[in-house]
Every structure is written in structure tokens, then in C-alpha cells.
Amino acid sequence: MTPDTTVQAAGCVLWRPAPTPGEPELCLVHRPKYDDWSWPKGKLKRGEAALDGALREVAEETGCRAEPGPELSTQHYEANGRPKQVRYWAAEAVSCAFSPTDEVDQVLWLPPTAARTHLTHAQDRPLVDELLTVLHHTPH
Numbered sequence: 001m002t003p004d005t006t007v008q009a010a011g012c013v014l015w016r017p018a019p020t021p022g023e024p025e026l027c028l029v030h031r032p033k034y035d036d037w038s039w040p041k042g043k044l045k046r047g048e049a050a051l052d053g054a055l056r057e058v059a060e061e062t063g064c065r066a067e068p069g070p071e072l073s074t075q076h077y078e079a080n081g082r083p084k085q086v087r088y089w090a091a092e093a094v095s096c097a098f099s100p101t102d103e104v105d106q107v108l109w110l111p112p113t114a115a116r117t118h119l120t121h122a123q124d125r126p127l128v129d130e131l132l133t134v135l136h137h138t139p140h
Contacts, residue, residue, distance in 0.1 A: 038120060050087045
């Protein structure tokens with residue numbers, strides 16, 4: 001890897017049906033190392049397919065097994081002085097058993113409006129609307 005090699009990562013906008021009918025709840029993770037709230041995501045392992053990596057990261061960070069849906073937008077930004085690309089998928093949480101780790105110490109399930117304002121990084125916010133568009137056009 002050189003300083004200009006793009007870091008490849010993947011994650012999910014994880015959702016579950018709300019306890020009452022209406023908008024879904026979205027899962028945000030808190031990373032104490034950065035003290036931020038974001039979507040579950042992480043770097044891909046060598047040779048790992050992006051969707052496999054996204055689902056692995058969801059499982060590691062949230063304790064959730066997820067059913068992947070459509071791919072969402074890919075984000076490109078700089079992290080630690082290197083270009084980074086993160087591919088995202090919509091994913092429905094099937095079963096969850098969260099346990100805090102050094103990497104992720106909290107998860108929050110929030111309705112879309114609250115999730116949008118709670119996300120630390122501006123580039124994460126458009127994925128809320130993208131997920132809602134996908135969910136409104138996909139039979140569950």
C-alpha cells in the first residue's frame with residue numbers, strides 16, 4: 001500500500017421495523033476512538049468481497065445478523081491522510097445481540113429524523129434519505 005492507495009471499506013445502513021407502524025429505526029454505532037456516531041463499517045480484508053465485508057462489519061460492530069438489500073451510494077473521502085472509499089448497502093437486522101467492545105461501545109436505534117441529526121459526519125446523512133427511498137420502493 002502506498003500513501004495514494006485508496007483504502008477499501010464497506011458497511012451497511014442497518015434498519016429494523018419500528019415497534020409501532022411508521023418509519024423504520026436505524027442503527028448508529030459509537031466509536032470511542034473517534035468519539036463519533038456513524039454507520040457500522042470497516043476496512044475490507046484482503047480478497048474479501050465488499051458485501052461480505054459489510055455484513056461482517058455489521059456483525060462485529062452491532063452483534064446483528066443482517067439481510068442485505070440494495071446497494072446505496074459509495075462514499076469517497078480522506079481519512080488519516082489517505083483516500084478512502086466506503087461502499088454501503090441497505091440491510092435489515094434479522095437478529096441482534098450487542099456486546100460493547102473497544103471498537104464500538106454503544107449502538108443506538110433511532111427513527112430517521114433523529115438518526116440524521118445524531119450522525120457525526122455530514123457525508124453519512126444523505127444515506128438516511130437514500131435508505132428511506134429504497135425501503136418505500138421495495139416490498140418487505
